[in-house]
Amino acid sequence: MKKSILVLLTILLVVPNMLLAATPTIEDLQKQISDIAKELDELSNRVDKPERHAALDRINFYGDLRNTVDSVHYKNLVYSPGIKMNYPGAGIINVPMSAGPKESDLNNDVLYTTRLRLGMKAKIAENMNFSGRLTMYKNWGDSTTTKVFDSWNAFTMDGTDSGSTSGDWLRVERAFFDWKDIGGSNFYLSIGRRPSTYGPPTNFRENELRGGTPSGHLVNFNFDGVTIGYHLSELTGVEGQTVRFCYGQGFESELGNGSLFNDDITANLEDTHLGGFNIDVFNDGQTFVQATLFRAQNVVDGFKGTFAFPTQMMAQFAPTIYGDGQNFKNMNFEVRYTPTTVIGDINLAALGFSREEDNGFVWFGSLAWTQLNPNGKAGMFGGMGTSAVYTFDGDGNIDSITAEDDKTQNGYGVYVGIQVPAPMGKFGLEYNYGSKYWTPFTQAQDDVVGSKLATRGHAGEAYYIFDINSNAFLRIGAIYYDYQYSGSGSPVGKPEKVSDIQDGKAYSLLPVADTAWDAYAKLTMKF
Structure with a gap:
């Protein structure tokens, strides 16, 4: 032609x-x-030129590259392992697994990381499009893909890959299609790996537009699922009002878990289902009100994933390997962890508000609630919000593991912040608090110490964003964590007072920090 x-x-x-x-x-x-x-x-x-442009426009690539230097410091870090045992005739007793609490400080003065996010968009039809994003997040000089299991933040699993430094692999953070205006209506359908990270109001500290659908205070977690939405504005007259029903699966209990052996390893497992509503109550581009309500059904005692088994835990949980391991103290064997049982359900809800003023001033607040509904079952690390109790038979062998109780536990979290225009950029302050049983799904938040919004205690952050140009900025700041209870970010196990663990009155199978702070500088370039 x-x-x-x-x-x-x-x-x-x-x-x-x-x-x-x-x-x-x-x-x-x-x-x-x-x-x-x-x-x-x-x-x-x-x-x-138009022919080449038309060919390339089938998939539009974009992305950002962020290089960070952190200085991470833990104060009064304590390791005091122990379990609860039920001996015949003795009842339930606390049994320490060490000579006493081991307390120390830990300083990682310089930590370098790189995060690459490669986004993709493609138009399928007038009312249908594809969106995706690949993410690489790594420590400099480290591409092992697994970490030594010293905290729940070190557990590499499907829901947290995008926020965990797992090596030089490009992982699929999100991949989904949107089918809009179905049949000329205000309904839309979206299926695939969901845009469920970096939701409002966490996007302000990231210096980007709304990155995910649900409240970032409650959910920053990768999952696969379906969204059915409806734009209500024409019916209600309320600007930007949209209601979405979201469904997803957080855990596959059979395929991949050796289910064909048909034995007791997978007998107590069920698929974990996530479902609920995400509602944009009002959104005029400046004022935004959002409600998120959902339920996690059949939650298991730790989703399947990988970690390097800690040498420090070999003596208690792998005594056969421990003897040989003394000759290779610098080596860890890699574990593909499979949970053992369903431990209960979790209900979650949040109401958030943000306002962007004409002069650039931003202020926001979010109040959230979580509810743990244990079923009385437990795995090695505990039940839902409760401790594991090991029952021994007359020969001293473990007969069963059960939860200490099955009481429903409520938690709440508060998240507030401001961002003000400043010379060469903007300045921000944020604060969040989580109660004893506060358990949000924010484990994919890529804070090095761990998701600050999952903190059971207090966390504060101050930062300054320097705008280099329209596609590059430098963010300098610090986060301070004041932990009041153990187990931040995990529904497994009973939250214990940090002070009680330090005093030897309570135990934790994983190290527990009293306070921590992270000073950082992040240079981000968009392309």
Whole structure:
């Protein structure tokens, strides 16, 4: 087609000149041919550019690259393992697994990380499109993909891959399609790996637009599922009002877990289902009110994932390997963890508000609630919000593991912040608090110490964003954590007072920090 157009243009350019010219000389003809060749080259380039652009527009790539230097410091870090045992005739007793609490400080003065996010968009039809994002997040000089299991933040699993430094792999953080205006209505459908990270109001500290659908105070967790939404504004007259029903699966209990052996390893497992509503109550571009309500059904005692088994825990839980391990203290064996049982259900709800003023001033607040509903069952690390109790038979062998109780436990969290225009950028202050049983799904938040919004206690952050240009900025700040209870970010196990663990009155199978702070500088470039 393109060649036909060029030939036709050549005829149209040459013939009139031949008819009107008196008796062209050889030089005249050569000049005309040279001029025509130049014009044809220019026309060819003009035709080629749209063709190339149309081909590339089938998938539009964009992204950002962030390099960070952190200085991380833990104060009064305590390791005091112990379990509850039920001996015949003795009842339930606390049994320490060490000589006493081991307390120390830990300083990682310089930690470098790189995060690459590669986004994709493609138009499928007038009312249908695809969106995706690949993420790499790594420590400098580390691509092992697994970490030594010293906290729940070190547990690499499906829901937290995007926020865990897991190496130089590009992982699929999100991949979904949107089918809008179905049948000319205000309904839409979206299926795939959900945009469930960096939701409001956490996007302000990230210096980006709304990155995820649900409240970032309650959910920052990757999952696969379906969203059915409806734009209500035409019916209610309320600007930007949208209601969404979301469903997803957080854990597959059979395929991949050796279920074909049909034994007791998977007998007590069920698929974990997530479902609920996410409602944009009001959104006019400046004022935003959001409600999130959902339920996690059949939650298990730790989703399947991988970690490097700690040498410090071998003596208690892998005594056979422990003897040989003394000759290789610098080596850890990698574990693919499979949970053992369903431990209960979790209900969650949040109401958030944010306001962006005309002068650039931003202020927001969010109040959230979580409810743990244990079923009385437990795995090695505990039941839902309760301790595990090991029952021994007459020969001293473990007969069963059960939960200490099955009481429903309520938790709440508060999150507030401001962001003000400042020379060369903006300045922000944030504060959040979580109660004893506060258990949000924010484990994929990529704070190095751990999700600050999952803190059972107090966390405060101050930062300054320097705008280098429209596509680059530098964020300098610090986060301070004041933990009051153990187990932040996990529904497994009973939250114990940090002071009680330090005093030897309570135990924790994993190290517990009293306070921690992280000073950082993050340079982000968008492309």
